[in-house]
Amino acid sequence: MTDPRQESKFAILGLLLFLMMPGCAERVSSTEAPKYNSSACAERALRSGARHDGASQVLVRACAQDDARACSLLGVLQETDKPAAAPARAAWHLYAGSCRSGYAHACANLADVYRRQAAQATRAAELYDYACLHGVPRACDSLAVMHDDGTGVSRDGKRAIQLGYTACSLGYGPACLRLGFAQERLGRAKIAAQWYQEGCKRGALEGCDALDRLFEQSRR
Secondary structure, X not given: OOOHHHHHHHHHHXXXXXXXXXXXXXXXXXXXXXXXOHHHHHHHHHHOOOOOOOHHHHHHXXXXXXXXXXXXXXXXXXXXXXXXXXOOHXXXXXXXXXXXXXXXXXXXXXXXXXXXXXXXXXXXXXXXXXXXXXXXXXXXXXXXXXXXXXXXXXXXXXXXXXXXXHHHHOXXXXXXXXXXXXXXXXXXXXXXXXXXXXXXXXXXXXXXXXXXHHHHHHHO
């Protein structure tokens, strides 16, 4: 009989075949060099509308065998298959169970759910903080935005920038882009260009556009 966990690995690889965006290389907290995080890539593939024929049944079996990664991906399927104002309760339970098992990406997904509810913003921040500390770059970026806005946490621009640096250094392009915008607002075009370039390299296409814009402005 096929091991459900092994099947889940093939399901994830199948999802990756439909992923056409760069930026899946993320630094894992225990390593120095970037390497591909298959679960993060698969989640991005699902959220960007990638096909997932047959993946659901495989992930259901793997999740039933306590594969926390499969449970988290199954939660993403719940959200993407049935888009609504609020995610399905089933997705919440899947994220919560996977997060309790220590799977940091699931904690970030659970934080996204809580963040959509104003009364749960503090809980969202706590989960983002945990996920960030365990190497999930988009969690660092989300927490940075919350500190910048003062939503669910104290407004702290310095902390927001630190978290942005962390997210960008872990390979999350949108965080690099935000750092560039912040520097451009301060009139530091050269520094902004450096961050835009980093964002562009990490798959944030707006960073490429912003870099072109600054280049054109410098030629005038």
